[in-house]
Structures are given as structure tokens and as C-alpha cells.
Amino acid sequence: MAFDYSQYIRGGKLPHIWCPGCTYGIIFKSILRAVDSLKLPKDDIAMVSGIGCASRLPGYVDFNTLHTTHGRALPFATGIKMAKPDKHVLVVSGDGDATAIGGNHFIHACRRNIDLTVLVFNNYIYGMTGGQYSPATPTGHMAATMPYGNVDSPFDIPALAKGAGASFVARGTAFHATALDKLIVDAIQHKGLSVVEIINACPTTHGRRNKFKSPTDMLLWMKDTFMPVAAFEKLPPEKTAGKFPMGVLYRKEGVPEYCKTYYGLVERLKKQGEGRA
Amino acid sequence: MGKIKLLQGNEACAEGALYAGCTFFAGYPITPSTEVAEYMARRLPQIGGVFLQMEDEIAAMAAVIGGALTGCKSLTATSGPGFSLKQENMGFAMLTEVPCVIVNVMRGGPSTGVPTGPGQSDIMQCKWGTHGDHPAICLTPAYVQEIFSETVRAFNLSEKYRTPVIIAYDEIVGHMRERIEISDPGVLPVVQRPRPACPPAEYLPYDDSKGDVPPMANFFEGYRYHVTGLNHGPDGFPVNASPRIHTDELRLIRKVDSNRADIVKFEEYLLEDAEVAVFAYGVSGRSAKTAVNQVRSEGVKAGLFRPLTIWPFPEEQVAGLSGRVRKIIVPELSLGQIIHEVDRCSKGRCGIEGIHRVDGDPITPAQIVARIKEVM
Structure with missing residues (x-):
């Protein structure tokens, strides 16, 4: 039987706002399949986003949803998670939202290792505003605000997350959608800050300026460019040029999780108080 | 007779917040307001509440709104530059009608100005600091005792009208120590936000048909609604070509303006x-x-x-x-x-x-x- 997405989608809210050829719909479905496979009650999930194309996703899903200000999804989510540590808090953010305006929040959420699942939709561009370059745009790529080619250098988002202290870091792509389901499942199940960089395509504002003839070309580029991390690591260095690993790139168990540490303190103070009384 | 204490204004503010039932504080160190955070850092973990020192002022305001959406009475405290940084998210709380309290211990400005001296030059920012048309409630206590009682009142107004409330006092009152009475529980009124009585399937988070302050469901209580900083309809979802935007913004202003008799104190x-x-x-x-x-x-x-x-x-x-x-x-x-x-x-x-x-x-x-x- 085909998967019934409608049980997770709010009635009357589709069609979505994303352009033809945009890959966000693929990720949207992958998230719903992942949530379903974990049998998480909808009442126990909050989905929080900032501003941008990816950040419109929470409006369509039947969870507790919060569409906030540009770059700030993580601190909003931190407030929710700290107040309700037993609930599942998913954060949806774009590359600009998460790593430019929200870059400070991103590194500090990683550092705290608070149990949030952060899905970074990387389409290499500011799509909603019309294709300005982002901190993920490859050097040399054309963008509305880099009309002569990008002279800036991009972030390696998984490396950034790992370096800042995230205890689970993965990368998936819109092309490898079924593999993505598993990465999102693992990220939600991981107790700590999980980052999944999800490679996406924006044919409208990025692809057409950068010699991708069609949305399909962008998906085929993902197919040719991203390879499972185990296979990638077996390649001799001279063959890794232009290739990127995907899958679980980093996972460390046993790193103190922020809510757990904080509420451990609360318990300790409570016992001390009882001892005094 | 309540408890008699010798407290600094900033400490009295924290005591007032706790009296009002505040269980969530997020802040960032800044002179001359930091003592509010320090006091809450000591007290909130003792009562099972949340204390967060965030990475910046913007994050602190965001975390406060997140905490408030789950049902916590939430507080942040700041000064001058920090107050400027919080403005965008304060506007978010105004439009999405999330109750919270923001303390601004005023120092000299603009810019870094005079961090350790008193100022009253943020007073227009307390009304017009965030962009767009919006409601504003701002209280201005002058005595340590008043900081305590006005903080309780700030939470009450915030919950009752579902809007951020600012408490603005200057560095001198914030740092001055005076004898105050912490009222016994039950002496000062403590107000809770209006709650929905309908089943989740019928809940419209921004329904204005039964009054200017719609009942508020907290996250994770089964209501599963949408909160957005875009102008929105009664169901909480974005609208961008509708007379609703105009009428809803008028309602936001009206819920404060038509309740002046309740809010204005002097x-x-x-x-x-x-x-x-x-x-x-x-x-x-x-x-x-x-x-x-x-x-x-x-x-x-x-x-x-x-x-x-x-x-x-x-x-x-x-x-x-x-x-x-x-x-x-x-x-x-x-x-x-x-x-x-x-x-x-x-x-x-x-x-x-x-x-x-x-x-x-x-x-x-x-x-x-x-x-x-x-x-x-």
C-alpha cells in the first residue's frame, strides 16, 4: 500500500509555495516517512523554522509548528526544548538561514549538544529573495549578487557542525531520497544535537544561472557528486576532487546532552533542599 | 505581612517575576541589568524552572518566546544595546500574541553610551522600537517596592492581553537598595492567559469573533496549531491579500487601547x-x-x-x-x-x-x- 502522507499534512494547505523543479517536496515527504516510521505522536512534535523557502515547510505539517524570524529558529527551538525536554523538536532551516544570519545560533546549539534535530536544506542560494549568494554558494558560481561569479568561499556545513560540537552529523541529498529517510530517523533518535545537511536544488534561482539545463540535470549532478561515506573514504586522494561523502559523517555517543545536564542539576538541588528541610 | 527584605531593584524584579509564576528566563549579560539574570540563575533551577544564558540578546528573546509558547511565564532582562537587538523578536511576539516580559534597565545611549549611568532615552523605543504598527505596554516603576509589584503586574497584563510587556526603569533604581515587602502568596493577584475551552478540532488560535484576546493553547497540549510572523488568518496561516490584515492589526492595537482604564496607572x-x-x-x-x-x-x-x-x-x-x-x-x-x-x-x-x-x-x-x- 502506498504511504499515506495525508495523515501528516494539514487539510487545505497544499499546493505548497515551492517552484516547479524545486526538490523541497522530496525532502518534505522523506521527513514524513521518517516521523511515521518512528511512530512519534503528532502532539509530541514541534517543528520550528526561520525564514526562507525551507522555512515554509512547517505550515504544511500537522504538528505544533512555529515559523519564526530569519536565522532564529534554533534559539526559539532551544526555548521550547528546555521547557519540554521530553518532546521532539525538529528544526528546518536553509543554508542562508542556518549559517549566515543564524550562524551564531547554529554553532552555539551544536556546542550545547541540546537534543534538537536540525535539518539544513542546502540549495546553495537565497532562493526566496531571488538568488543572491549564500555562505554555501560554491566559489565561482553565478548569483544575483555575484554577477561576475562568486568571489567568496563556502562553508563546509557538516565540518562546521562537528567542529562546533554537534554529536551527530550527516549529509543526504534529494536524489538519494530513501537513504535520506534513514538519516532523518537516526538524527531524531540520536540524543544530542543532530545536523543533517540535505543537498537540494533550486533550478529557478541557482540552476538556471549555472549551466544546469533542467531540474533533472541538478538531480543527476547530485547522483554523480555524492557517494556513500565508506566508498568515499576508500578513494585515493587524487580521485576525491569534485566528490563529496554522504551518510552519517560523524556520530559520538555519550556526549552530555544539555537538557539532561540541566535537569540533573535541578534534581540535585531538589534533593539538597529536601535534605535541608 | 509578607517578608521584609533589603533588595536591589534588579533583585526585586526577579522576586516579582517569581511571585507572578515565572518559570523561564533567558538572557545575556549586560550592564546594568545583569543582576536580574544572576538572581534568576540561582532561583530558577531550585524551583525546577529554566534558566538560559544564550549566545546573544536576539537568541535570549527568541528562547523566551519559545518557552512562553509551551505555557511558561517567561522573562528576559537587558539594557540599551541589548534592547535594540531584541526588537525584531519582540515584534514577532506582538504579532503572534505570545505573552512575555522584557525588562529594560535604561542606561545612557546611543551605542555603548554610558553603561553604568542612568538614562531615560529608550522610552520612545519602548513604544516604537520594532518595525510596523503594534501595540505597546510599558511600565515605569521608580522604587524598589514598585519594581516588585509592577513586575507582577507586567506578567498579569502580558498574560491577560497576550502581548509582550516592557518594564523600563533606569540604572539608579535598578541598583538602589531599599527595604521592601515581598507579599505573601495570594495577596497580589496573579493572572493566567485565557485558555481554549473548545476541542482541538475547533480551535482557531487567532479567532477574533468572540473578543479581542483569543484564547491561547500551549504547544504539546493536542491543539497542534501554526504560529507565524507573517500576517495570518484566524486559523494562524498566512494571508497576504485580504482585509484581514488591516482588521487584525487594528485588533492588536485595540486590545491595548480599549483597555486603558485597566492598564494605565499613575x-x-x-x-x-x-x-x-x-x-x-x-x-x-x-x-x-x-x-x-x-x-x-x-x-x-x-x-x-x-x-x-x-x-x-x-x-x-x-x-x-x-x-x-x-x-x-x-x-x-x-x-x-x-x-x-x-x-x-x-x-x-x-x-x-x-x-x-x-x-x-x-x-x-x-x-x-x-x-x-x-x-x-
Whole structure:
């Protein structure tokens, strides 16, 4: 039987706002399949986003949803998670939202290792505003605000997350959608800050300026460019040029999780108080 | 009789928040407000609440809204530059109608200005700091005891009207120690946000058909609604081409404006027969009271109007006052902000004179005495 997405989608809210050829719909479905496979009650999930194309996703899903200000999804989510540590808090953010305006929040959420699942939709561009370059745009790529080619250098988002202290870091792509389901499942199940960089395509504002003839070309580029991390690591260095690993790139168990540490303190103070009384 | 304590204004603010049922604080260190955070850092973990020192002021405001959406009464405290940084998310809380309380311990500005001296030059920012049209409630206590009780009132107004409430006091009142009484539980009223009575399937988070303040469901209670900073319909989902935007923004303003009788609070001191009035709040209000007492002892008919609610502005009261006195003197620690509101409401019925000072020191009673004598 085909998967019934409608049980997770709010009635009357589709069609979505994303352009033809945009890959966000693929990720949207992958998230719903992942949530379903974990049998998480909808009442126990909050989905929080900032501003941008990816950040419109929470409006369509039947969870507790919060569409906030540009770059700030993580601190909003931190407030929710700290107040309700037993609930599942998913954060949806774009590359600009998460790593430019929200870059400070991103590194500090990683550092705290608070149990949030952060899905970074990387389409290499500011799509909603019309294709300005982002901190993920490859050097040399054309963008509305880099009309002569990008002279800036991009972030390696998984490396950034790992370096800042995230205890689970993965990368998936819109092309490898079924593999993505598993990465999102693992990220939600991981107790700590999980980052999944999800490679996406924006044919409208990025692809057409950068010699991708069609949305399909962008998906085929993902197919040719991203390879499972185990296979990638077996390649001799001279063959890794232009290739990127995907899958679980980093996972460390046993790193103190922020809510757990904080509420451990609360318990300790409570016992001390009882001892005094 | 409650508990008698010797507390600093900032500590009294934290005590007031705890009295009101605050269980969530997020902040960032900044002078001269940091003691609020330090006090909450000690107390909240003891009662099972959340204390968060965030990576910046913006994040602190965001975390406060997140906490409030789950049902916590939430507080942040800041000063000058931090207050500027919080403005965007404060606007988010206004539009999405999330109750929370923001303390602004005012110092000199603009920019880094005078971090350790008092100021009153954020007072227009307390109303107009965030972009767009929006409601504003701002309270201006002047005594440590008042900081305690006005913080309780700030939470009550915030919950009742589902809107952020600002408490603005200056560095002097924030750092001054005075004897205060912490009321016993149950003595001061404590208000909770309006809650939905309908089943989740019928819940419309921004339904204005039954009143200007829609009931608020908390996250994870089964209501599963959408909160967005975009203009939205009764169901919480974005609208961008509808008369709804206009009518909904009018409602946001109206829920404060039509409840002035409940929100506006002030002290009238020796105004019955006054020929000259001083309009002053915060530390300037304290100096003004001393000045009024002094000139009264010399037979000069002066009085004081001291607002405890500065926003919404006590328009009606100032209009009435301006018809009864010859002059209103407005001492403020700015180069002229709240004086324009006094002037606007007086409509030329009396003379308005300002005393302005921004050198990091307070306006002294002597300065006000001298001005009263000049105008008599």
C-alpha cells in the first residue's frame, strides 16, 4: 500500500509555495516517512523554522509548528526544548538561514549538544529573495549578487557542525531520497544535537544561472557528486576532487546532552533542599 | 505581612517575576541589568524552572518566546544595546500574541553610551522600537517596592492581553537598595492567559469573533496549531491579500487601547490645588517628589504626576492636568522624548518646559526646584 502522507499534512494547505523543479517536496515527504516510521505522536512534535523557502515547510505539517524570524529558529527551538525536554523538536532551516544570519545560533546549539534535530536544506542560494549568494554558494558560481561569479568561499556545513560540537552529523541529498529517510530517523533518535545537511536544488534561482539545463540535470549532478561515506573514504586522494561523502559523517555517543545536564542539576538541588528541610 | 527584605531593584524584579509564576528566563549579560539574570540563575533551577544564558540578546528573546509558547511565564532582562537587538523578536511576539516580559534597565545611549549611568532615552523605543504598527505596554516603576509589584503586574497584563510587556526603569533604581515587602502568596493577584475551552478540532488560535484576546493553547497540549510572523488568518496561516490584515492589526492595537482604564496607572501627588505640575517617571519622578515637597514647604503650589504606565500614554489624564495648571515641567534623562507626548496631549492649554540631562547623572531635586521657582 502506498504511504499515506495525508495523515501528516494539514487539510487545505497544499499546493505548497515551492517552484516547479524545486526538490523541497522530496525532502518534505522523506521527513514524513521518517516521523511515521518512528511512530512519534503528532502532539509530541514541534517543528520550528526561520525564514526562507525551507522555512515554509512547517505550515504544511500537522504538528505544533512555529515559523519564526530569519536565522532564529534554533534559539526559539532551544526555548521550547528546555521547557519540554521530553518532546521532539525538529528544526528546518536553509543554508542562508542556518549559517549566515543564524550562524551564531547554529554553532552555539551544536556546542550545547541540546537534543534538537536540525535539518539544513542546502540549495546553495537565497532562493526566496531571488538568488543572491549564500555562505554555501560554491566559489565561482553565478548569483544575483555575484554577477561576475562568486568571489567568496563556502562553508563546509557538516565540518562546521562537528567542529562546533554537534554529536551527530550527516549529509543526504534529494536524489538519494530513501537513504535520506534513514538519516532523518537516526538524527531524531540520536540524543544530542543532530545536523543533517540535505543537498537540494533550486533550478529557478541557482540552476538556471549555472549551466544546469533542467531540474533533472541538478538531480543527476547530485547522483554523480555524492557517494556513500565508506566508498568515499576508500578513494585515493587524487580521485576525491569534485566528490563529496554522504551518510552519517560523524556520530559520538555519550556526549552530555544539555537538557539532561540541566535537569540533573535541578534534581540535585531538589534533593539538597529536601535534605535541608 | 509578607517578608521584609533589603533588595536591589534588579533583585526585586526577579522576586516579582517569581511571585507572578515565572518559570523561564533567558538572557545575556549586560550592564546594568545583569543582576536580574544572576538572581534568576540561582532561583530558577531550585524551583525546577529554566534558566538560559544564550549566545546573544536576539537568541535570549527568541528562547523566551519559545518557552512562553509551551505555557511558561517567561522573562528576559537587558539594557540599551541589548534592547535594540531584541526588537525584531519582540515584534514577532506582538504579532503572534505570545505573552512575555522584557525588562529594560535604561542606561545612557546611543551605542555603548554610558553603561553604568542612568538614562531615560529608550522610552520612545519602548513604544516604537520594532518595525510596523503594534501595540505597546510599558511600565515605569521608580522604587524598589514598585519594581516588585509592577513586575507582577507586567506578567498579569502580558498574560491577560497576550502581548509582550516592557518594564523600563533606569540604572539608579535598578541598583538602589531599599527595604521592601515581598507579599505573601495570594495577596497580589496573579493572572493566567485565557485558555481554549473548545476541542482541538475547533480551535482557531487567532479567532477574533468572540473578543479581542483569543484564547491561547500551549504547544504539546493536542491543539497542534501554526504560529507565524507573517500576517495570518484566524486559523494562524498566512494571508497576504485580504482585509484581514488591516482588521487584525487594528485588533492588536485595540486590545491595548480599549483597555486603558485597566492598564494605565499613575500617582497624582499634591495636584489638587497645584498651579505647576511636574510630569516625571523613574528616578526623575523621585527627584521631582522631593522637589515638590521642598517648594510646598515654602508655600509654592506645585504637584507631581508620576506615570507607572508610560505606554499606553496617560493621554486623558495629561489632557485634564494641562487644563488645570499653568505649566507642566518635564524632567527626563534624555534630550527630549516624553516631553513631546506631554505636549501633544496638552494641546497648548498650558506651558510645557523640559529639564534634560544625559551626562550619566540624575536630574537633582535642586534643578527641579529652581525651574519650578522660575516659572511661578
